[in-house]
Amino acid sequence: MKPLDPRLLKRARGARVFLLASVLIGVLSGVLIIVQAVLLAHGIAGVVLRGSGVTAVAWGLAAVVAGRALLVWAQEVVAQRAAAAVKSTLRRQVLEHSLKLGPVWLSGERSSALTTLLTKGLDDLDPYFARYLPQLILAATVPAGVIGWMATGDLIAAGTVLITLPLIPIFMALIGWVTQARSRQRQHALAVLAHHFADVVSGLTTLKLFGRAKSQESAVRRVTDQHRAASMGSLRLAFLSSFALELLASLSVALVAVGVGLRLVDGKLGLETALMVLILAPEAYLPLRQVGMQFHASADGVAASEEVFRVLETPLPVRGERTDVPDLRVNPLYLYDVTVTYPGRDVPALEGFDLELRPGEVVALTGPSGAGKSTALAVLLGFVAPERGVVVAAGSAADEFDPAEWRRQFAWVPQRPGLRLGTVADNVRLGRPDASDDEVRLALLAAGAADLPLDKAVGEQGQQLSGGQQRRVALARALLTDAPVLLLDEPTAGLDPETEARVITALRSTGRTVLMVAHRPTLIAAADRTITVEPAAPRELVNA
Template identity: 90%
Template sequence: MKPLDPRLLRRARGARVFLAASVVIGVLSGVLIITQAVLLAHGIAGVVLHGTGVGAVAWGLAAVVAARALLVWAQEVVAQRAAAAVKSTLRRQVLEHSLKLGPVWLSGERSSALTTLLTKGLDDLDPYFARYLPQLVLASTVPAGVIGWMATGDLIAAGTVLITLPLIPIFMVLIGWVTQARSRRRQHALAVLAHHFADVVGGLTTLKLFGRAKAQESAVRRVTDQHRVASMGSLRVAFLSSFALELLASLSVALVAVGVGLRLVDGKLGLETALMVLILAPEAYLPLRQVGMQFHASADGVAASEEVFRVLETRLPERGERTDVPDLRVTPLHLYDVTVTYPGREEPALDGFDLEVRPGEVVALTGPSGAGKSTVLAVLLGFVVPDRGVVVAGGSAADEFVPSVWRRQFAWVPQNPGLRLGTVAGNVRLGRPDATDAQVRAALTAAGAADLPLDKAVGEQGHQLSGGQQRRVALARALLTDAPVLLLDEPTAGLDPDTEAEVITSLRATGRTILLVAHRPALIAAADRTVSVGSRQLVNA
């Protein structure tokens, strides 16, 4: 693990400001440490050798102590604000990048793991900024100043500190390798725990229905034990490493003290100089010892930031810059030789697929589950970049256009409609915020949901609505838009035959181009043409 990841400085302005402020505070702290040591040595030597008072020295020491306390307070304030700014920046960047990568990429990522990363994971950056980085800056500034000042009074003591000081970073590196591996295991165990717990909670209704809820207790207990073992292993290494660094620093200070004492007895060193050296020697080792101790507190946060950068460094698909998208109300869509193979799979989801959709036509995509029907819709929307082949409209490839402008030509209803917390009307208006209540009501009626009140509450992920109601709200949202092409993935799933017939009639009455994924016979029969995915054969309805 790098002491200071340069990617933090590049991606978060708050980290750069914090580092600059920490350097200033570190230099001032070094100056105050030396001043305090000189004042203490002068005051004690004056009392012992000359019996003089310590009034002026005491006031000076009080001022130094107050200044050091003020610097500690300033460091804490700067660190907490920097941590908050960096976490906010990284969270925003990850969310924006994830949206640009598209829903297909998100489906490949464990949503619970990503949620854990952006909440608890990034919260672990607080110790990194509040404890570790300030000590790292002090370790870079204070020892050099302390050794330099010691050299002005006792060159031998300064040389002893200079020789023994590198032993602490060496031990820190050795311990750091172990800590890094432990932190990664702990981060992985936390992600597994979050993912497993989210899956159990999400499927609790089904588990209860089939009497399998109790059986999950042992699985949750096993995953929890894995996280506990990983956490205790990290704590064990932290305690042992702190002991090793404290022991090494104590022996080094003792070595300096023995040398200073012998030269003081021989008369080769003055009392005031000896006191100054003895007071400064521990201060040379302290910042490095603190870096080693705080390293463990920050390791989890740094491990989480590595996962953040892994997401941010995932390359985005190359997109065009044209905005003159052809009007799909009068322009046909073509897919030529489209081949898509998802990462981690050997067999292609689509292999040399061809399709033509003419304006105003209703085309049904049929075929067994997993044949690639939903992938066809994802390719049209630009969520998936084909390994081979192209989408063409008006003689131009779809990837030549700005994605957001291209997607305005489509209204999409996926297999699992995304509904947010709010009301039915609010969810229908997502695609057209300025729609009136009358327009929303008309869209709901066309979608077979005339009985749904506009102000009916909707929970996260469509809770408080049945599966059929969720799909009808999503379909109403698509119908409310002005998009010339409707991409519908099983739009009548969960509907009774009468409601399904109403929805089919409403869809055909729109006069729009409709490409739908269909398994139900009534939906297939209503299409102008069917296309069997997984086969090059075209079947006319």
């Protein structure tokens, strides 16, 4: 675990400004610490040896204490603002990068884990910026100044501090290796808890219907206990490491004090110099001790930032720049020898797939579940980059074009349509915000959803609508767009025969190119052509 990840400086401008301000504050703090020690030693020695007054010294100390308090306040303000700026920047970058990676990358457990990372995970950066980094800056500036000033009065004491001081960061590094693993375990446990809880809540209705809601209590409790155990393990390690660092620093200061006392008794050292050295010695170790203490408070934030950078460093699909996308109303679309294998899987999701899609025709993709039909649609949309093969239109590969311009040629209805908070009309207009109410009604009629009022409220993830209604709203949204190609993944699933017939009539009457994943015989019979997608064979069998 690096004390300061250079990727933070690269990706977050707020971190760079904060670092410069912290260096300045650290230098000023070191100067004030030395001035305070000199004033205290001079005042005490003056009273003991000369019986002089302490008024001037007291005013000087008051000014130094006020200055140190002001610097502490400035450091806190700068740190909080930097943390807010960095979190905002990283959240925006992760969201933008995730959108570019596409819905296939976000599928599965990633969506809930990403939600946890962008909320609770990045909030853990507050201790990192507010406590750990300021102490790290002080640890890099204050000890050097203190040792240098001590050397002007007592070279032996300065040498003792210089020799014993590196022991603290060495122990911190050893502890850090263990802490890093524990923090990652805790972050993983939190992601598992978030995903499991979200999964249970989303399926609560089904669990209640089948009388399985109670059985999930033990599962939630087990996952929660795993997170609790990981958190307590991190705390236990923090307490033990803090004790070790405190003990090491205390023994080092005691070693300096013993040497100073012996030289003072022998007359080799004056009282004022001895007092100054004794006051400064703990100040040399204090920043490193504080770094060790705050290191564990910031470990979760560092682990979260590593997850953020893992997302940001995920390679994007090849992005072209051409904007002269061919009009698919008049140009056929081809897939040549397309093969896709998802990360972590040995069997290709789609292998050696060829397709010709002529303008205006309706084509049905059939085949067993898992054969790669939905993957073929994802390849056409540019959500998945094939490891072999190419998508071609008008003699040009699809990856030569700007992805946003390329996707304007398609309207897509996935198996689980995404509906946003608003009304039915808001969701249908998503593809054409300028559409009139009459156009929205016609689209709903064509999709078999004429019974849905335009102002009917729609909740998050389509709440307030049944599964069939959600699919019909999504289909109406696709029909309302001007896209020349409709990509439909089981568009009539959950619809009754009468509504299905109406939807099929609407699809054929659009005059647009339609590529649909189909299982129902009525839908397959309505297609101009049917293409069967065969599952890929395991590669070890192919190579045998």
